[in-house]
Amino acid sequence: MTVVEQVTFDCRQAFADELRLMARADERIVAVCNDSVGSSNLVGFREEFPQRLVNVGIAEQDLVGVAAGLANAGKIPFVCAAAPFLTGRALEQIKADVAYSDVHVVLCGQSPGMAYGELGPTHHSIEDLSWMRAVANLDVIVPADPDQTRAAVRWAAASGRPSYLRIPRFKVPAVTPPDAPFAPGTAVRLIDGDDVTVIAIGSLTSRALDAADRLRAEGIAVRVLNMPFVDPIDVRAVLAAARETRGIVTAEEATTTGGLGAAVAAIAATAHPTPMRILGVPRVFAPTGDTAFLLEHFGLTADGIAAAVRDLLGTSDTGGGHG
Amino acid sequence: MKLPADPERSQRYGELSARLRASDADVAAVELRRISREVRRSIVRMIDRARMGHIGGDLSVTDILVTCFWGALSLDPQRPTWRERDRFILSKGHCAAALYSTLAHCGFFRQEELETFMAPMSALNGHPNKLKVPGVETNTGALGHGLPVATGCAIAARLTGATWRTVVVLGDGEMQEGSNWEAAMTASHHGLSSLTAVIDRNRLQQGARTEDTKRLEPFADKWRSFGWEVRDVDGHDHAALLRALGPSSAGQPVAVIANTIKGKGVSFMEDRVEWHHKVPTHDQVDQALAELVG
Numbered sequence: 001m002t003v004v005e006q007v008t009f010d011c012r013q014a015f016a017d018e019l020r021l022m023a024r025a026d027e028r029i030v031a032v033c034n035d036s037v038g039s040s041n042l043v044g045f046r047e048e049f050p051q052r053l054v055n056v057g058i059a060e061q062d063l064v065g066v067a068a069g070l071a072n073a074g075k076i077p078f079v080c081a082a083a084p085f086l087t088g089r090a091l092e093q094i095k096a097d098v099a100y101s102d103v104h105v106v107l108c109g110q111s112p113g114m115a116y117g118e119l120g121p122t123h124h125s126i127e128d129l130s131w132m133r134a135v136a137n138l139d140v141i142v143p144a145d146p147d148q149t150r151a152a153v154r155w156a157a158a159s160g161r162p163s164y165l166r167i168p169r170f171k172v173p174a175v176t177p178p179d180a181p182f183a184p185g186t187a188v189r190l191i192d193g194d195d196v197t198v199i200a201i202g203s204l205t206s207r208a209l210d211a212a213d214r215l216r217a218e219g220i221a222v223r224v225l226n227m228p229f230v231d232p233i234d235v236r237a238v239l240a241a242a243r244e245t246r247g248i249v250t251a252e253e254a255t256t257t258g259g260l261g262a263a264v265a266a267i268a269a270t271a272h273p274t275p276m277r278i279l280g281v282p283r284v285f286a287p288t289g290d291t292a293f294l295l296e297h298f299g300l301t302a303d304g305i306a307a308a309v310r311d312l313l314g315t316s317d318t319g320g321g322h323g
Numbered sequence: 324m325k326l327p328a329d330p331e332r333s334q335r336y337g338e339l340s341a342r343l344r345a346s347d348a349d350v351a352a353v354e355l356r357r358i359s360r361e362v363r364r365s366i367v368r369m370i371d372r373a374r375m376g377h378i379g380g381d382l383s384v385t386d387i388l389v390t391c392f393w394g395a396l397s398l399d400p401q402r403p404t405w406r407e408r409d410r411f412i413l414s415k416g417h418c419a420a421a422l423y424s425t426l427a428h429c430g431f432f433r434q435e436e437l438e439t440f441m442a443p444m445s446a447l448n449g450h451p452n453k454l455k456v457p458g459v460e461t462n463t464g465a466l467g468h469g470l471p472v473a474t475g476c477a478i479a480a481r482l483t484g485a486t487w488r489t490v491v492v493l494g495d496g497e498m499q500e501g502s503n504w505e506a507a508m509t510a511s512h513h514g515l516s517s518l519t520a521v522i523d524r525n526r527l528q529q530g531a532r533t534e535d536t537k538r539l540e541p542f543a544d545k546w547r548s549f550g551w552e553v554r555d556v557d558g559h560d561h562a563a564l565l566r567a568l569g570p571s572s573a574g575q576p577v578a579v580i581a582n583t584i585k586g587k588g589v590s591f592m593e594d595r596v597e598w599h600h601k602v603p604t605h606d607q608v609d610q611a612l613a614e615l616v617g
Contacts, residue, residue: 030482054478057512062471062505069475069489072410072460075482077475092465093502097472101453101462 006206008171012110014146015167016041018153019078023049028076029157030054034063040080040110060085064093064107071103076157082116083109083125083166091131098162099138106156107164113203113253114286114294115169121285130258132164133231139163139184140231142252142260144205145174148228151182166202170253170291173206176226184229187237193221196309197241197248201227201260203295204251204279210302215309222309230260238267247275247312251305253295256280277308325403325457326432326446333400333430340393340429351394352561358428359389359561363588363615365424365437371608373441375449379598381421383525383583384492386559388413388425391490391521394561395568400430403457409487410476412460414469415494415523416450417600423447423456431458467500469493470520474506477518477576488517490568496528499537504549511550516571520551520578523558525585529599546578558583588615 023029023045030052031045037055046053054070056062060081067077079086086109087094098105109128116123132140139161143149149167156163180188187199191212200208205226212222223245225237241248248268250261261278268274281298295301299308343351362385370376392398396409413422420440427434432446439445446455450464461472473491480487497503510518524542526533533539543553554567558581567579585599586592589611592603603611 051482056505056509059502059505059509061467061502062474062509065468065471065502065506066475066478066509068461069472069477070479071475072472073476073479073483073485074406075479093468093471096462096465097468103461 006173008173009146010171011143011146011149011168012041014149015108015153016044018150020045020048022153022157023052026076026157028074030070030075030077031080032056032063032067032070032077033080034058034060034085036081036110039082040108042080060089061093064090064105065097067105068093068097068101068103071105076104076106078106078108080108080110082123083112083128084123087125087128087131087164094138095135099135102137103162104160105162109164109166111169112166113170114281114291117290117294118288120288124286126253126255126281128166129230129252129254129260130262133258133263137162138231139229141228142166142201142230143168143228144202144226145172145176147174148176148180148182152228155182168202170203172203175205175209182228185232185234186229187234188226188228189223190226191222191224193223194245195221196312197223197225197245198251198305198309199225199227199238199241199248199260199264200251201230203253204300204305207300207302208251208305211305211309214302214306220309220313227260230263233263233267235267238264239272242268242272242274247277249277249279249305249308249312251279251300253300254280255283257283275312277312279304279308325455326436328401328403328457329430329433330401331430332428332434336400336429343394348562348565351565355389355393355561358393359386360615362389362421362424362428364612365427366420367603367608367611367615369420369424369437369440370602371605372438374602375441376420376602377417377600378603379527379585379592379595379600380415380418380494380523380525382587382589382592383558383585384415384418384421384523385587386561387492387521387523387564387581387583388421390561390564390568391492392425392429394565396490397487398429398458400458403431407485407487410460410473410489411458412463412469412473412489412491413451414463414491415466415497416463419447419449419451422451422459426456426458429458432456466494466497467502470503471506473518473520474510474515477510477515478513480517481515488519490519490521492521492523495522495524495526495533495539496536498522498539507546507549507551510576514574515576516574518576519568520576522578522580523583524580525583527585527594527596527599531596543580546580551576551578553578553580555580556582559587590614
């Protein structure tokens with residue numbers, strides 16, 4: 001059932017299309033960018049709503065502060081900037097001006113993870129999930145495909161809350177079924193299974209599905225959950241996975257210091273300890289290479305996920321103590 | 324939960340501020356000087372009670388705050404989030420005691436609340452929190468945040484064709500933060516004539532003089548070169564401040580450089596770097612209050 005030739009998508013297009021649709025229906029929506037009209041796919045938005053695109057130039061602290069001011073006056077700003085600069089350079093503005101001040105600003109981190117491959121660690125945004133999760137009163141949303149990206153834009157526009165959307169650039173196949181839920185604290189169950197649970201987000205979601213396909217051939221039934229809201233996370237789905245399967249593997253294109261894996265581990269460790277494997281980028285700066293190479297380098301592939309599941313089952317079988 | 328307004332006091336504030344805004348600046352200044360003395364006395368008492376605070380900057384910014392709130396801004400303490408209100412942002416959030424004292428005198432909340440300044444669970448945190456204190460537009464405390472947010476407010480006003488204005492008060496030491504200069508470029512690029520930045524130019528920062536720490540001069544030229552209209556005034560002269568807070572004359576944002584004295588009004592604190600956040604003894608508090616009569 002592995003698809004040989006998959007159609008894949010750069011989610012920035014879905015993001016830009018949905019934002020324009022929303023902007024047609026709600027004049028409060030504005031886009032705020034840091035010279036990132038092209039990289040955030042805002043050319044169409046600018047043509048249609050020239051007055052509603054605020055470009056502050058290359059100035060990320062100003063970018064987020066200006067957005068907070070726009071929100072104060074009743075606008076719904078979508079801040080569109082490359083994820084590493086948005087979350088790194090403007091972290092204090094995100095904390096103080098947006099989250100602590102509780103304004104309806106939608107922070108849209110473009111080209112996250114290692115999407116900028118060869119450009120190197122300055123342009124990689126692998127720390128963002130750790131940073132954003134550490135900020136109170138900020139929803140952290142990681143869409144996995146174009147449909148989920150559109151749903152995220154719609155949800156964020158209506159939420160009235162501060163949020164961070166992590167918009168994939170690395171091309172991904174469509175993975176979410178048409179009736180998939182999209183709500184805070186709600187996982188999407190993509191495959192049922194009772195042996196091991198794989199929880200994946202963003203670009204790793206389709207790879208988790210491929211891993212589950214391979215493992216099925218070996219007689220291992222993997223439950224695959226996608227967790228578009230890393231915060232607020234679906235605690236019940238995590239606890240059900242801990243109770244009903246023999247362990248949990250998490251997979252994300254981010255450092256393992258504080259993202260999805262850390263969130264899941266904290267829930268499992270305190271409420272229902274279970275064997276886990278946390279796949280992501282270790283706390284290192286990546287070597288030179290394109291995105292596909294780097295994902296491979298860090299084992300963030302279907303093979304890597306499948307290996308982690310086998311390893312976990314081995315540990316689980318020999319380690320005992322878990323029923 | 325936000326603090327409730329003081330209806331009687333806000334009514335009196337509304338009437339007085341309307342009268343002062345319609346008066347000649349020199350006439351209004353007499354009343355503003357009286358209010359400043361009251362606000363300063365509140366500040367000293369708050370810091371005495373809390374045994375914490377930033378008294379030097381509180382006293383330098385007081386006349387700016389009083390002139391803004393009673394003489395320049397259109398606000399309604401009983402409707403603190405009224406859509407068409409003017410926006411006021413205190414970027415130097417460490418001078419929260421001065422802001423709280425001003426807001427309480429306007430009636431945004433009851434004056435008794437000032438007694439809780441920085442006490443456990445008080446709404447009056449050491450730096451202002453808009454979720455608890457009416458009249459606060461954005462949470463400041465970390466420096467270099469107010470001007471970008473104020474710039475966003477002014478852009479929004481223009482997008483919607485609104486007539487309200489935005490005033491942001493900054494510390495001079497705070498102008499060492501690069502984020503302010505990012506916003507200064509944005510505001511002039513967009514010709515945000517409804518935006519006024521008042522800089523409390525007391526020439527002292529936490530540890531030393533600004534010019535010995537990281538030089539700001541030529542300060543007015545810096546603002547001008549960023550495309551702002553500059554008004555250089557005595558920041559303790561209420562009439563001069565009132566005139567400086569008038570509308571932009573060149574279609575550009577206005578920077579009011581308010582030359583002030585840190586610790587203004589208390590002889591032993593004036594222009595002394597240690598009073599950035601030193602706490603006066605009870606005897607010194609008595610002396611300060613005695614000096615703040617007249």
